[in-house]
Structures are given as C-alpha cells and as structure tokens.
Amino acid sequence: MKTPTNLDGVFTFTPRRFSDARGFFCETWSRRGFSALVEDVDFVQDNHSLSIEAGTIRGLHFQAPPHAQDKLVRVVYGAILDVAVDIRVGSPSFGNWVAALISAENGEQLFVPKGFLHGFVTQTPNTEVVYKCSDYYAPDCDRVVRFDDPDIAINWGIAGEKAVLSQKDADAPLLAEITSPFRYEG
Secondary structure, three states: OEEEOOOOOOEEEOOOEEEEOOEEEEOOOOHHHHHOOOOOOOOOEEEEEEEOOOOEEEEEEEEOOOOOOOEEEEEEEOEEEEEEEEOOEOOOOOOOEEEEEEEOOOOOEEEEOOOEEEEEEEOOOOEEEEEEEOOOOOHHHEEEOOOOOOOOOOOOOOOHHHOEOOHHHHOOOOHHHOOOOOEOOO
16 A cells, blocks of 8 residues: 655555464565556665664665665664655755654555655664665765754654764765755656
8 A cells, every 4th residue: 555745756655464373474575566656666776774772863865866766665673763855956845854654563665766865763772674776876876964954854753962873974964065966857
C-alpha cells in the first residue's frame, strides 16, 4: 500500500506480511510490485548501517548528478525517524521536509527520489537500516547539508547537542551555502 506524503515524489509503503505463530514472511521488494508505484527506477546497490546509540543522526545526504540516487529505506532492527528534504530549485516545496517513523515492527519503507536530502535519527540502540540506491556510491558526488539548519528546521525529536554525529555531518554546510544541482520539473 502506497501512502503519499506532503512532498511530491516521497512516499511510504508497507509490504504485506504473512504472520503466524512462528513469526512472519514478507516480500520486502519486487521489481514488478515497485514498478507499479514508481516508473524508471532501477536499484543497483544495497547499503546497510548499524547505529549503536539512540539519537544517532545520519544525514542530511545526497549524491549530485551524474550519480544522483533514488533511495528505498527500511529498518531491519530498531526504529528511525526518516526525513526527506526537497532541494529541487524552483519547487514550491523547496526546503520543506517530511518525516516518517520507520521501524522493524511496522515494516514501513520510505521512498526518497533524486532531488531530496535524506537523513534519519535512530529511536533505539543498535538500529539497523537497509536501503536500496539507484546509482552506485560516487565519492566525488557525495554531498551533505547540516541536520540542524535553522532554515529547514527539522524536528528531530532530540536536542541538537545530544545528537550523535559523524565528523562529516557535524561539519556540513547550511542549505543556503550549497548550490543544488536539481531542478523542479513541475
């Protein structure tokens, strides 16, 4: 089931689970099923992160063209507040964000298309996140924006000084200090 968000192109969906006394079975992704939701996305890489501490923030990240990435995010252990921010120049929602609580328990997934920053904050210790990407990691195209940019004003649910960050994320520029390579197509 696809659930639209308030940002064009970003949505959550929950694959069907078949449960019994043993647990559950779930088809987490299928090309046929996903292509009914989004056209022209071909995932080529899976990433898996482990965040030891609750309050770990990873983001806000994106890859610039020619290696821009669509992402399909899910949690295999724990829970995150998953965030997408529109950075498509000319978009009526430029700089706006949307968030979804994604957990291993609820089985939801978040689709983040090209042209959006992506980040998350862990809600539980030892959270594991797996996400599909539509292009390979390219270090020369890797970009980051500050998680606590006051112009974006994301409510992460934790005080900024309590956030567990990488040095790259701690040193990230503000959105106003970068030039977005993405354009709104209407």
